[in-house]
Amino acid sequence: xxxxxxxxxxxxxxxxxxxxxxxxxxxxxxxxxxxxxxxxxxxxxxxxxxxxxxxxxxxxxxxxxxxxxxxxxxxxxxxxxxxxxxxxxxxxxxxxxxxxxxxxxxxxxxxxxxxxxxxxxxxxxxxxxxxxxxxxxxxxxxxxxxxxxxxxxxxxxxxxxxxxxxxxxxxxxxxxxxxxxxxxxxxxxxxxxxxxxxxxxxxxxxxxxxxxx
Numbered sequence: 001x002x003x004x005x006x007x008x009x010x011x012x013x014x015x016x017x018x019x020x021x022x023x024x025x026x027x028x029x030x031x032x033x034x035x036x037x038x039x040x041x042x043x044x045x046x047x048x049x050x051x052x053x054x055x056x057x058x059x060x061x062x063x064x065x066x067x068x069x070x071x072x073x074x075x076x077x078x079x080x081x082x083x084x085x086x087x088x089x090x091x092x093x094x095x096x097x098x099x100x101x102x103x104x105x106x107x108x109x110x111x112x113x114x115x116x117x118x119x120x121x122x123x124x125x126x127x128x129x130x131x132x133x134x135x136x137x138x139x140x141x142x143x144x145x146x147x148x149x150x151x152x153x154x155x156x157x158x159x160x161x162x163x164x165x166x167x168x169x170x171x172x173x174x175x176x177x178x179x180x181x182x183x184x185x186x187x188x189x190x191x192x193x194x195x196x197x198x199x200x201x202x203x204x205x206x207x208x209x210x211x212x213x
Contacts, residue, residue, distance in 0.1 A: 011187025
């Protein structure tokens with residue numbers, strides 16, 4: 001077995017220069033997003049969501065992007081989960097996409113706000129029935145006795161909603177990360193990667209700077 005320290009890959013697919021960069025990071029993300037879709041990347045919308053406690057203790061997990069526009073990047077979860085409590089106390093987060101097939105990363109940092117009730121309802125109602133039931137059955141991030149307990153809760157809510165619509169739980173909905181900084185990272189040979197960072201200025205324009213790899 002080879003040493004972990006010996007595992008490496010040299011990145012040679014593409015470059016990313018200031019000349020190629022769009023003036024808007026949202027437009028630039030859209031371009032890279034479409035290229036990721038065209039590359040048929042598995043779970044292309046998977047992203048790391050990093051949050052922190054009021055004491056500054058970091059935490060991270062994978063969530064799924066469910067929409068984005070000029071206002072920000074949206075995901076949905078249980079408000080009573082660990083990330084929900086962290087965002088309530090410290091409403092800032094960073095998202096990280098890693099599209100290894102394209103040798104690219106995107107990092108998005110900013111404040112976080114809850115999506116509107118209408119937005120949360122619309123997405124919740126688009127989910128498969130099992131996922132809607134699951135939002136009721138799972139007290140996300142809490143300690144539970146065993147798998148059997150969860151299965152019983154799942155069946156309880158299936159029975160409850162047999163004869164009536166499955167409405168969205170009040171503890172479940174969307175968040176939007178409102179970017180103030182977005183970094184586009186393109187892998188390059190010999191670890192001399194291209195890193196272009198967009199920072200939102202006080203005048204609400206975007207400043208583009210190159211970062212050392």
